[in-house]
Amino acid sequence: MDTLKVIxxxxxxxxxxEALEAFLGMFAAIPGAKIxxxxxxxxxxxxxxxxxxxxxxxxxxxxxxxETLQVVTAVYxxxxxxxxxxxxxxxxxxxxGLSGADGNAITSRKRPAAPVDYGFVGxxxxxxxxxxxxxxxxxxxxxxxxxxxxxxxxxxxxxxDTIASGIATAMSGTYPTELIMCFxxxxxxxxxxxxxxxxxxxxxxxFEKLKAEGKVNAxxxxxxxxxxxxxxxxxxxxxxxxSARLSxxxxxxxx
Amino acid sequence: MDTLKVIxxxxxxxxxxEALEAFLGMFAAIPGAKIxxxxxxxxxxxxxxxxxxxxxxxxxxxxxxxETLQVVTAVYxxxxxxxxxxxxxxxxxxxxGLSGADGNAITSRKRPAAPVDYGFVGxxxxxxxxxxxxxxxxxxxxxxxxxxxxxxxxxxxxxxDTIASGIATAMSGTYPTELIMCFxxxxxxxxxxxxxxxxxxxxxxxFEKLKAEGKVNAxxxxxxxxxxxxxxxxxxxxxxxxSARLSxxxxxxxx
Numbered sequence: 212m213d214t215l216k217v218i219x220x221x222x223x224x225x226x227x228x229e230a231l232e233a234f235l236g237m238f239a240a241i242p243g244a245k246i247x248x249x250x251x252x253x254x255x256x257x258x259x260x261x262x263x264x265x266x267x268x269x270x271x272x273x274x275x276x277x278e279t280l281q282v283v284t285a286v287y288x289x290x291x292x293x294x295x296x297x298x299x300x301x302x303x304x305x306x307x308g309l310s311g312a313d314g315n316a317i318t319s320r321k322r323p324a325a326p327v328d329y330g331f332v333g334x335x336x337x338x339x340x341x342x343x344x345x346x347x348x349x350x351x352x353x354x355x356x357x358x359x360x361x362x363x364x365x366x367x368x369x370x371x372d373t374i375a376s377g378i379a380t381a382m383s384g385t386y387p388t389e390l391i392m393c394f395x396x397x398x399x400x401x402x403x404x405x406x407x408x409x410x411x412x413x414x415x416x417x418f419e420k421l422k423a424e425g426k427v428n429a430x431x432x433x434x435x436x437x438x439x440x441x442x443x444x445x446x447x448x449x450x451x452x453x454s455a456r457l458s459x460x461x462x463x464x465x466x
Numbered sequence: 467m468d469t470l471k472v473i474x475x476x477x478x479x480x481x482x483x484e485a486l487e488a489f490l491g492m493f494a495a496i497p498g499a500k501i502x503x504x505x506x507x508x509x510x511x512x513x514x515x516x517x518x519x520x521x522x523x524x525x526x527x528x529x530x531x532x533e534t535l536q537v538v539t540a541v542y543x544x545x546x547x548x549x550x551x552x553x554x555x556x557x558x559x560x561x562x563g564l565s566g567a568d569g570n571a572i573t574s575r576k577r578p579a580a581p582v583d584y585g586f587v588g589x590x591x592x593x594x595x596x597x598x599x600x601x602x603x604x605x606x607x608x609x610x611x612x613x614x615x616x617x618x619x620x621x622x623x624x625x626x627d628t629i630a631s632g633i634a635t636a637m638s639g640t641y642p643t644e645l646i647m648c649f650x651x652x653x654x655x656x657x658x659x660x661x662x663x664x665x666x667x668x669x670x671x672x673f674e675k676l677k678a679e680g681k682v683n684a685x686x687x688x689x690x691x692x693x694x695x696x697x698x699x700x701x702x703x704x705x706x707x708x709s710a711r712l713s714x715x716x717x718x719x720x721x
Contacts, residue, residue, distance in 0.1 A: 258540075261517050281545055285513075288563075289544020290536055293613060293621055297567040301619035307569045308543075312552040313562045314606050345604035351569050351597075358548060364556035366548055 214447070215244040215347070215386035219375035222252030223395040224454040225291060234393075235295065237457040239302035244347045244386065246378060247306070247354045249295060250371035255286045275330040275368045283368055284310075287356040296354050307351040310366070311359020314342035317377065318362045319369055333359055333367030335374070338381035372434065376441045383445035390446050391462075392434060393454035398463035399435065403428045412464045415439060438465040469702070470499040470602070470641035474630035477507035478650040479709040480546060487553065489648075492712040494557035499602045499641065501633060502561070502609045504550060505626035510541045530585040530623045538623055539565075542611040551609050562606040565621070566614020569597035572632065573617045574624055588614055588622030590629070593636035627689065631696045638700035645701050646717075647689060648709035653718035654690065658683045667719045670694060693720040 218238065224230045238247060255273075256266045259282050267274035275283065292308040299306035311317030319333030346353050355378065357371040372392065379390035398409035413421070418435060421427045427435060438449040442465060452462025473493065479485045493502060510528075511521040514537050522529035530538065547563040554561035566572030574588030601608050610633065612626040627647065634645035653664035668676070673690060676682045682690060693704040697720060707717025 258517075262513075263516070284548050285540035285544035287544065288548045289540035289542070293539050293543045293565050293567055296565070297615045297621050298619050300567055300570055300615060300617060305570055306567075308565070308567075310548050310551070310563070312548055312555055314604075315555055315560055342606075345606075349569075349600035349604070351600075360552045360555060362555060364553050366552050 212386055213243045215246070215382055215388045216241060216391060217246045217248065217375055217379040217382065217388060218391045218393065218457070219248040219250075219371060220393045220454050221250040221371065224393065225249060225252035226254065230455060231295075232298065234454050234457060235298045236302055239299050239304035240458070245352055246343065246382075247295070247299075247352065248371055248375040248378065249287075249291060249354065249356060251283060251287045251291060251357065254291060255283045258282055258286050269327055269329070272329060272332075272370075273368065274328070275332050277331065280331040280366060280368060284358050284366055288358045292354060292356045299352065299354065305351050306354045307346055308354045308356070310356055311369075311374075312366060314346070315339050315362070316342045316353075316355070317359040317374065319359045319367050321361060321365065321367060331365070331367050333361065333369045335359070335369060335377045338377045340381045340385055343378065343382060344385060372437055376437050376446075379441055379446045380444040383447070387447050388445075390438070390441050390449045391457075392438070392449065392451045393457065394451070395453065397453045397456065397461055398451055399427075399431055401426065403431075409461070410463050412466065414466055435465065442466060467641055468498045470501070470637055470643045471496060471646060472501045472503065472630055472634040472637065472643060473646040473648065473712070474503040474505075474626060475648050475709050476505040476626060479648065480504060480507035481509065485710065486550075489709050489712060490550065490553045491557055494554050494559035495713070500607055501598065501602075501637075502550070502554075502607065503626055503630040503633065504542075504546060504609065504611060506538060506542045506546060506612065509546060510538045513537055513541050524582055524584070527584060527587075527625075528623065529583070530587050532586065535586040535621060535623060539613050539621055543613045547609060547611045554607065554609065560606050561609045562601055563609045563611070565611055566624075566629075567621060569601070570594050570617070571597045571608075571610070572614040572629065574614045574622050576616060576620070576622060586620070586622050588616065588624045590614070590624060590632045593632045595636045595640055598633065598637060599640060627692055631692050631701075634696050634701045635699040638702070642702050643700075645693070645696050645704045646712075647693070647704065647706045648712065649706070650708065652708045652711065652716055653706055654682075654686055656681065658686075664716070665718050667721065669721055690720065697721060
């Protein structure tokens with residue numbers, strides 16, 4: 212069976228219309244089965260402010276009260292998701308936008324209110340591989356936002372990196388699966404201020420060594436942890452790379 | 467082949483959480499293939515006002531400038547669509563939300579700017595029956611909002627009644643199809659102020675007679691015209707009925 216690519220983009224490309232257009236052109240041109248997962252960028256925060264709602268963050272994570280959930284659902288699953296889908300269609304890619312509620316694709320459990328009450332934030336319970344398989348088999352390309360549901364009628368907000376890695380893990384039971392995490396740098400950097408210092412490959416021993424030597428910066432640690440979790444769970448490889456360089460062989464391969 | 471039911475709900479039920487919950491419970495319980503089409507109700511106008519954008523209407527139709535398009539896309543395809551999908555999932559119905567861009571389900575053409583410039587408003591060009599067939603075959607129930615696309619990357623806003631009748635017409639090539647248009651009255655009324663004066667059946671000769679006698683009120687005329695257009699195009703029957711009475715045999719049957 213051909214390889215399935217699960218590709219995640221975040222705020223740096225979503226907040227820049229030209230970069231997003233260029234990225235989606237490259238994404239559409241990738242042959243074979245693929246799934247796109249997108250974050251929400253700063254658009255949700257700007258929309259909240261414009262509606263007179265103060266965005267609340269605790270340690271970089273959004274606190275999602277009932278009103279904020281309505282806005283992020285509108286922005287992620289509506290505005291951003293449908294703009295991406297329409298642009299992919301223009302590029303000849305038969306995209307279909309999904310929240311986790313659609314086709315019961317992803318169920319999650321509301322995070323406990325203690326020690327920190329993040330509100331309507333979910334931790335993934337199950338990715339329904341059959342839904343994705345049915346859409347892929349019908350020649351469609353799922354485009355997934357970070358909104359999902361608890362199966363009891365409540366929508367929940369989840370980190371998009373976690374959604375991407377959850378989908379890749381679940382799909383690795385059916386397809387040889389690659390997870391491609393795009394961000395604004397060319398890969399995992401030896402020197403975080405030098406974009407040419409990309410580490411081409413990282414296996415677990417090297418990761419442990421880099422960690423022990425303090426050479427992995429704080430922002431990259433959860434991404435790498437996420438990547439190795441996916442590898443441990445059956446994903447063939449994880450690539451961390453620049454969204455502007457989707458089509459070339461650049462980036463850091465985690466295996 | 468079993469009958470496909472295309473059911474449309476509008477603002478009267480979407481704006482009332484209890485009525486919507488009750489309606490979706492009844493909808494979920496309908497056996498067999500079905501498609502739900504929903505309008506946006508007053509939520510879009512309230513959201514526009516809260517964002518400091520004055521809603522513009524000409525003869526009851528929304529003028530959709532670029533900023534308004536973003537808001538209605540967020541509200542219809544995001545907030546309302548995903549709330550409906552999550553509630554249907556809770557009720558055991560495997561719903562999947564769609565705009566016309568998703569799976570290239572519905573393409574439309576931007577309405578000419580003369581004589582009235584409605585902005586990003588589309589007239590249906592093509593309903594892609596294959597997309598709906600693939601989803602129904604996979605055991606999913608499409609839930610469609612009134613946002614669609616031109617195939618060139620632009621999202622467009624279309625009247626939800628038109629979307630429902632366009633879908634029913636396109637699907638009648640494959641399935642015996644019924645179109646059920648729900649609103650706040652018990653059917654087409656002989657006396658618009660008397661909810662017990664429902665006309666049980668209307669065929670074309672009766673429609674012409676009622677029209678000639680001035681017995682069809684202005685608000686009902688486009689609905690009936692829409693219904694007969696669908697019948698002429700192959701839809702088996704059209705039922706105009708109360709969304710609160712989805713499950714019973716009430717309403718007006720157009721044939």
